[in-house]
Amino acid sequence: MKALSSLALVVALAALAFFLGRVEPLRVVLGVIIPYVAIAIFLAGVSYKVIVWSLSPVPFRIPTSCGQQKSLSWIKAGWLENPHSTPGVVARMALEVLLFRSLFRNTKAELREGPRLIYGERRFLWLGALAFHWSFLVIFVRHLRFFIEPVPRLVMVLDRLDSFFQVGIPLLYITDVTIVAALLYLLLRRLRDPQVRYISLFADYFALFLILGLALSGVWMRYFARIDVVAVKQLAIGLVTFSPIVPREVTSLFLVHLILLSTLLAYFPFSKLMHMGGIFLSPTRNLANNNRRKRHVNPWDYPVPVHPYQEWEAEFHDKIAAAGLPLEK
Amino acid sequence: MRDRGVIYTGLLVFLGIITFPMWHDWAAGTTSRGPDPVLPAQEKQCVAPLSTMRTSHMQLLMDWRDGVVRRNVHTYTAFNGRNFNMSLTGTCLTGCHTNKADFCDRCHNYAGVAVYCWDCHVDPKLARRSAK
Amino acid sequence: MANPKPEELTQIDYQPGRKDWMNPAVEFRKGVFCYSAAPKNLRYLGLPNPREWQPFDKDWKLPADWKRTILEGMRERLRKFRSFRLFMDICVRCGACADKCHFYIGSGDPKNMPVLRAELIRSVYRRYFTTAGRVLGRLAGARELTEDVLKEWFYYFYQCTECRRCSVFCPYGIDTAEVTMIVRELLNLVGCNINWVVEPAANCFRTGNHLGIQPHGFKDSIDFAVDELEEITGIRVEAPINRKGAEILFVVPSADYFATPHYFTLLGYLMLLHEAGLDYTFSAYASEGGNFGLFQSHEMMKRLNAKIYAEARRLGVKWILGGECGHMWRVIHQYMDTLNGPADFLEVPVSPVTGTRFEHARSTKMVHICEFTSDLIRHGKLRLDPSRNNRWNVTFHDSCNPARAMGLLEEPRYILRNVCKNFHEMPENTIREQTFCCGSGAGLGTDENFEMRMRGGLPRANAVKYVRDKFGVNLVACVCAIDKATLPTLFEYWVPGMEVAGVHELVGNALLMKGERERTGDLRGEPFQEKEASTHA
Numbered sequence: 001m002k003a004l005s006s007l008a009l010v011v012a013l014a015a016l017a018f019f020l021g022r023v024e025p026l027r028v029v030l031g032v033i034i035p036y037v038a039i040a041i042f043l044a045g046v047s048y049k050v051i052v053w054s055l056s057p058v059p060f061r062i063p064t065s066c067g068q069q070k071s072l073s074w075i076k077a078g079w080l081e082n083p084h085s086t087p088g089v090v091a092r093m094a095l096e097v098l099l100f101r102s103l104f105r106n107t108k109a110e111l112r113e114g115p116r117l118i119y120g121e122r123r124f125l126w127l128g129a130l131a132f133h134w135s136f137l138v139i140f141v142r143h144l145r146f147f148i149e150p151v152p153r154l155v156m157v158l159d160r161l162d163s164f165f166q167v168g169i170p171l172l173y174i175t176d177v178t179i180v181a182a183l184l185y186l187l188l189r190r191l192r193d194p195q196v197r198y199i200s201l202f203a204d205y206f207a208l209f210l211i212l213g214l215a216l217s218g219v220w221m222r223y224f225a226r227i228d229v230v231a232v233k234q235l236a237i238g239l240v241t242f243s244p245i246v247p248r249e250v251t252s253l254f255l256v257h258l259i260l261l262s263t264l265l266a267y268f269p270f271s272k273l274m275h276m277g278g279i280f281l282s283p284t285r286n287l288a289n290n291n292r293r294k295r296h297v298n299p300w301d302y303p304v305p306v307h308p309y310q311e312w313e314a315e316f317h318d319k320i321a322a323a324g325l326p327l328e329k
Numbered sequence: 330m331r332d333r334g335v336i337y338t339g340l341l342v343f344l345g346i347i348t349f350p351m352w353h354d355w356a357a358g359t360t361s362r363g364p365d366p367v368l369p370a371q372e373k374q375c376v377a378p379l380s381t382m383r384t385s386h387m388q389l390l391m392d393w394r395d396g397v398v399r400r401n402v403h404t405y406t407a408f409n410g411r412n413f414n415m416s417l418t419g420t421c422l423t424g425c426h427t428n429k430a431d432f433c434d435r436c437h438n439y440a441g442v443a444v445y446c447w448d449c450h451v452d453p454k455l456a457r458r459s460a461k
Numbered sequence: 462m463a464n465p466k467p468e469e470l471t472q473i474d475y476q477p478g479r480k481d482w483m484n485p486a487v488e489f490r491k492g493v494f495c496y497s498a499a500p501k502n503l504r505y506l507g508l509p510n511p512r513e514w515q516p517f518d519k520d521w522k523l524p525a526d527w528k529r530t531i532l533e534g535m536r537e538r539l540r541k542f543r544s545f546r547l548f549m550d551i552c553v554r555c556g557a558c559a560d561k562c563h564f565y566i567g568s569g570d571p572k573n574m575p576v577l578r579a580e581l582i583r584s585v586y587r588r589y590f591t592t593a594g595r596v597l598g599r600l601a602g603a604r605e606l607t608e609d610v611l612k613e614w615f616y617y618f619y620q621c622t623e624c625r626r627c628s629v630f631c632p633y634g635i636d637t638a639e640v641t642m643i644v645r646e647l648l649n650l651v652g653c654n655i656n657w658v659v660e661p662a663a664n665c666f667r668t669g670n671h672l673g674i675q676p677h678g679f680k681d682s683i684d685f686a687v688d689e690l691e692e693i694t695g696i697r698v699e700a701p702i703n704r705k706g707a708e709i710l711f712v713v714p715s716a717d718y719f720a721t722p723h724y725f726t727l728l729g730y731l732m733l734l735h736e737a738g739l740d741y742t743f744s745a746y747a748s749e750g751g752n753f754g755l756f757q758s759h760e761m762m763k764r765l766n767a768k769i770y771a772e773a774r775r776l777g778v779k780w781i782l783g784g785e786c787g788h789m790w791r792v793i794h795q796y797m798d799t800l801n802g803p804a805d806f807l808e809v810p811v812s813p814v815t816g817t818r819f820e821h822a823r824s825t826k827m828v829h830i831c832e833f834t835s836d837l838i839r840h841g842k843l844r845l846d847p848s849r850n851n852r853w854n855v856t857f858h859d860s861c862n863p864a865r866a867m868g869l870l871e872e873p874r875y876i877l878r879n880v881c882k883n884f885h886e887m888p889e890n891t892i893r894e895q896t897f898c899c900g901s902g903a904g905l906g907t908d909e910n911f912e913m914r915m916r917g918g919l920p921r922a923n924a925v926k927y928v929r930d931k932f933g934v935n936l937v938a939c940v941c942a943i944d945k946a947t948l949p950t951l952f953e954y955w956v957p958g959m960e961v962a963g964v965h966e967l968v969g970n971a972l973l974m975k976g977e978r979e980r981t982g983d984l985r986g987e988p989f990q991e992k993e994a995s996t997h998a
Contacts, residue, residue, distance in 0.1 A: 043347065047340060049550070054336040056543040059759075060799055062866070064628045064636060066894040069868030071821045071832050074839060075875070081894070082868040084821075096632070102557075103632040107890055109560040109920075115471040117566065117923040119890035125557060129632070145441030147350035149359040160443055169387045170442075196556040198477035198571050199580065201602040204554050226384045229440045230363055238361035240350045245361050249383065270593050275633055278551035280339060283544045284634035289868060292825035296799045300541055304760050305507065306767040307666050309775055312746050315667075316676050323677035325703050325745060328775075 003191060006206035010213045010260070017259035021252025030255045031246040035239060038262035045269025050277050061296040064284040084290045093286055097279060100130055128185040135179035136211075138162060139218075142173070146229075146236040168223070176219050183212045203271060210264055217257040227254055364439035366432045369425035376407045390417055390446070417446065422453050429454070464492065464911050467955060470567075470919070477571040483584060483599065485609035487616040489517040492912030495619055495905060498659035503652065505663045506761070510652025516615060521608070527651040528606055532589055534647045535582075539590065544639045549586045551633055552576060558627040558637075563898050564620055567916030575627035575637040578617050582644055585610065615653050618644040620913060622902035623756070623788075624861035629894050641903070646758040654757065658904035661753040665765050670715035670749035679745045682718040686727055693728075695978030698735035700743065703776070707742035708813065710773045712827075713784030714751040714942035717963075723945045725984040726785055726963030729972075730830065733965065736974050737814050737837060741782065747772035750789040751942060755796075756904040763800040766792055769827075770801045780810035781827040785963050787860035787941030788902065790829060794867045798825040815840040829863075831872040831940060834968060838879050844973040849983065850881035851990040853936040853960075855967070856928050857886070858921065858948070859896035860941035870894075873940050873964045880971035885932040891924035901947035914947065915954050922955035929956060936960045938967060 020026045067078020079088040080095070095101040108122040141158055145151045163171035187208050190200050221227045231249035238244040268274070280286065313320065313328055320327055345352075353359075375382050377389060393415040396402040405413045414420050426432040429452045437444060480486075500511035512522050524530065539546045558575040560566060565573040572578060580602075587594030587603035594603030604610065623638035648654060661671035668675050674682070683700045691697045701707065713730065717723045734741055747768040754761030773781055783793055798804065807826040810819040817836050819828045837843050857877055863869040870893050877884055891897050900917025901910075928934040937948060937959060945961055952959035970983040982988045 043344060047344065050336060050340050053543060053547055053550075054333050056540055056546045058332070058543045059541060060796055062544065062636070062639065062795055064625055064634055064865055064894075065868035066629055066865070067868060068870045069821070071819070071869075071872065072817070072836055072839070075835075075871045078868065096634075100632055102630055102634065103555075105630050105895075106557050107561075107630075109566050111471065111473060111475075111566070115919070115923065116927075117920055119888070125555065129555070144350060148353050149357065149439065151438070151441035156441060156443060159441060163443075166445060169391045171445075193556065194476055195559045195571065195574060196554070198482065199554050199556060199559075199574065199576050201554065202600050203602060226388070228380075228383045229442070230383070230436050233440055234361045234363045237354060237359055241354050241359060241361060243361050247363075249380070270591070272551060272553045275551040275553055277340075277343075278547050279633050281336065281543065281547055282551075282634040283547075284628050284636045284639075290821075291794050292798065292822040292827065293820065295803050295824045298799050301799070304764045304767075306764055306771075309746050309768075309771060312669065319675055319677040320745070323680040325676060325680060326705065 002200065002202045003205045006202055007209050009206065010209040013259060013263055014213055014256045017256040018252050021255035027246045030259055031235060031250065032244040034262050035258060038265040042265040042268055046277065049269050049274055053281055057299045058283045059298040059300060061287050061291050062283055063287045063289045065289050069289060082289050084288055086288065089286060089288050096285055100126055103129060128182050131178045132182035132186060135175040135182060138175045139179060146233045147240050149237055170222055179215050183208060183215065207271065207273060210260060214257065214260045214264060217260060221253055221257060225253055227251055364435040366435040367428060372425045376405065376413055378408065418450050418453055427454060470915060473569040475569045482572060482577060483604050485613040487613050494616060495655035495657050495907050495910045498654045498656045502659045502663040506666060509650060512652065523651050530650050531606060531647050534650045538643050542643065545643050548579065548635045548640055549583050552579065552635055557630050557632065561627050561630045563900055563920045564917045567919040572617050573620060578621060578637055579640045581613055581617055582640065614644055615648055619655055619905060622898045622905060622917065624898035624902060625865040629865060649758055655904060657907040658753050658756045662757060662761055662765060665749050665753065669746045669768060671751055671753060672715045672719050674715060674719060676745040679748050683743060686731060690728055690731055693984065694974055694980065696974055696976060698731050700731055702743045702745055704742040705776050707740050707776065708779050709739060709741040710776060710778040710781045711741045711743055712747055712750045712769055712781060714786035714789055715749045716942040716946055717784055720946055722962055723942055725966040728984045729963065729965030729969030730784060732969045732972050732974060733834060736843065736972060739813065742776060744772045750783055750786050752789060752792040753904055755788055755792050762792060762796060766797055767801050770804055774806050779808040782830060782833060783827055784830055785940040785965060787862040787943060791862035791866045793827050812836055814842050829869060831869060831876060831964060835872045835875045838876060845880055845971045846973055847880050847882045847971050849970045849989050850967050852987065853881055854883040854932060854934045855881050855936045855938050856925065856934045858937050858939040858944060859892050860939055860944055861896060861898050861902060863940055864894055864896045876964055876968060877938055880967045885928050885934055887924040887928050891920065897921040897924065899944050899947050899951060902943050906943060906947045915951065918951040919955065922951050925952065925959055926956045929959060936962055938962050938964050940964055
């Protein structure tokens with residue numbers, strides 16, 4: 001139900017853009033005004049969210065230690081899984097952000113006859129997630145060719161690598177295949193795995209369908225409908241140089257792509273997609289486990305009622321004396 | 330908190346990267362005018378309508394290639410009934426677009442399209458010059 | 462009603478029901494929840510809303526403005542804890558944590574998946590603290606805070622042992638322990654707490670330890686141990702209490718001097734510290750290393766923990782040595798210095814025997830006994846006869862907190878390899894940072910919670926059963942007082958015949974003391990196995 005309704009919402013958005021994109025006076029709304037609003041919401045929203053996070057302090061140093069602590073000199077410390085210094089933390093974070101280290105640990109628990117609990121390795125989620133995120137990043141960088149003139153070398157090199165196999169015309173991008181495949185896997189997993197299906201919210205399906213719609217509309221434009229990319233670039237450059245135009249050659253199919261992107265941008269800061277920024281701030285990962293070596297200060301620390309020794313001694317005075325233990329008074 | 334500086338630096342870097350095209354194009358003086366390919370003086374009509382050529386010329390050239398190499402078909406009858414010899418070098422680059430750099434490359438460079446046509450086909454003008 | 466049989470408990474249905482989880486529904490069935498805190502304990506600690514009530518009551522006698530209190534409490538904590546704010550915002554519900562929780566594995570209850578446990582409060586967060594949730598309601602995964610939701614919180618957040626296993630697997634490091642700690646704080650604001658947490662806290666606040674043992678009782682226990690040790694070894698060790706001017710303050714969990722099998726660990730400590738010639742003292746005031754405040758609120762943790770530094774200062778010691786205890790070390794390693802430091806009146810710990818400077822504890826100035834002992838062994842300062850532990854075939858159970866909130870993995874293993882001859886690890890998905898909880902931590906180790914404890918402990922017990930069947934393991938060594946208290950019950954249920962011991966009990970067995978009489982038996986009074994038994998092996 002949640003899956004269907006979020007799919008319906010994405011399809012409705014796309015259809016709306018497709019048909020409204022054919023009405024001449026609305027083309028400037030879809031091609032200029034909405035994208036501007038969306039990017040503004042995105043930039044302001046992401047900044048707002050990160051600032052809100054930053055305003056809440058980290059009162060205690062609570063890294064999750066996934067390896068041996070640094071203690072005695074002759075015991076090999078797990079500098080990466082349980083970092084005790086900044087370089088270790090940076091390396092650990094890099095592994096988390098770039099290679100999804102923690103997800104790589106994934107196992108599947110299974111209760112068999114006996115009873116016997118078995119923990120099998122389950123790397124598909126990791127693989128799917130990695131394929132999706134890296135494809136998305138490469139696609140994002142590739143798209144800079146539409147926004148920057150002259151096109152930077154780096155973008156051209158990436159483009160060449162991505163179309164390395166030289167299949168078809170225009171050349172097939174590897175990431176176009178991997179992102180669609182990965183999204184379909186993530187979607188199927190969400191729908192078929194009973195546990196994951198149970199925990200899934202409307203928002204979880206919506207994000208998947210939205211990005212899938214974005215990817216598919218892009219694929220459709222490149223390989224099947226073949227749109228006028230020069231006109232598209234003129235529109236994109238117009239947006240970033242604040243001299244917006246919607247060339248006649250830009251079709252409403254492209255406007256579908258643009259509206260889905262705008263929706264994603266505007267939705268981003270207020271959704272779970274903010275995990276992109278959040279992962280950097282996670283206190284169980286981005287702190288060194290040097291707790292006993294270096295004092296961590298809690299900025300909102302306040303005095304609390306305690307039971308001081310004097311009161312304790314006064315309460316048990318006679319018993320302490322009878323037991324022959326030393327007394328202050 | 331000491332980490333706010335780090336967080337805000339990270340945020341600024343992120344915003345900088347996201348808005349990089351804006352800064353770049355502003356500095357480079359880029360406008361939305363688009364590329365300016367030099368059109369042939371003598372011919373007004375290409376082998377297909379302009380809109381088709383703009384989006385699908387690569388497809389047409391691939392069809393030509395397949396026709397010549399695989400099916401021994403050398404003549405292309407255009408939408409307006411005119412016949413053309415199916416040859417990128419012989420027809421397109423010799424007959425009309427004699428300057429690849431002024432025609433093909435302008436849009437390709439603009440859109441960041443790296444084509445592999447020139448892995449095999451020579452720019453006839455360059456070939457003539459080197460033959461001298 | 463009799464407790465369910467193991468065969469009944471393993472009939473687990475992992476297929477979640479068809480009903481939407483957002484509709485709160487909890488049944489406080491006997492055996493799966495803990496009783497409420499007695500009002501006298503709340504009053505003693507000055508905690509809100511003391512009253513007679515039980516979770517299975519229809520009316521929980523909440524204060525009239527309970528909802529406002531909870532929401533205000535949430536707002537305050539969102540401002541105070543970045544962890545809380547972040548963990549409310551960034552979960553993508555990938556489900557990687559789902560089958561990592563021992564309570565989910567043992568119960569199949571979908572709300573025991575860490576992701577859904579956190580969603581129980583995340584849904585409320587969305588409703589009251591995000592625009593989307595306020596406007597779109599259920600569509601945005603938001604729901605009203607009702608009394609039923611509060612009851613659900615109580616049920617499921619007192620069904621989490623704060624073991625952090627899920628946070629190892631979460632791609633963003635979302636730590637359910639952190640969420641549980643915050644929700645328990647919120648529940649405490651309206652007087653919804655369990656006695657097994659609040660009573661030890663009240664005891665500890667008053668007498669200095671969870672068990673409520675008063676100074677003379679503490680002295681008796683220690684004296685009794687000293688007497689017994691003299692019988693076993695022929696040596697009368699010193700075990701001073703509240704002695705000013707000692708070099709080291711020694712703090713252990715109170716169960717060590719009042720419960721079995723903890724007691725044998727205490728004997729081990731006393732022998733070791735005597736043999737090392739340490740100038741130390743116990744304290745009857747700071748007679749508890751553990752801290753049930755951790756299971757209640759950050760404030761209570763600070764209130765109880767304050768005694769350790771205060772006593773170290775009063776007695777004028779140089780540094781502090783800590784005994785075997787799991788959550789105690791979470792507090793000492795990750796919280797104590799921040800809560801009650803700086804300990805600038807102490808010195809950087811140095812082993813008086815080996816001269817090793819414990820640089821890693823240079824600020825907190827407290828050293829784990831396993832760190833201390835492994836250093837002694839490494840420097841050859843102890844004479845050990847591992848064959849004295851020949852009747853044991855040992856495995857090591859990493860306790861949650863030393864493993865995942867500290868990284869004390871190798872020290873106890875190094876000791877074990879030196880004090881016993883037969884040692885086998887459990888499967889790698891069940892040890893070290895992936896270790897499974899005993900199922901009774903975080904204050905849930907009560908008798909009335911029996912069924913849920915057995916369910917939660919199933920993964921641990923099952924791994925023990927594996928090494929028993931494969932290698933003939935008959936003893937689980939550990940460094941946690943809660944483990945020692947609850948694992949015997951767990952194993953009696955799932956792996957009958959399995960024994961539990963502290964690492965330092967085995968040290969005590971193996972330790973050859975200067976001037977000891979011919980020893981014939983171990984600390985439990987069992988005869989040593991014949992020497993040739995080991996040469997056969």
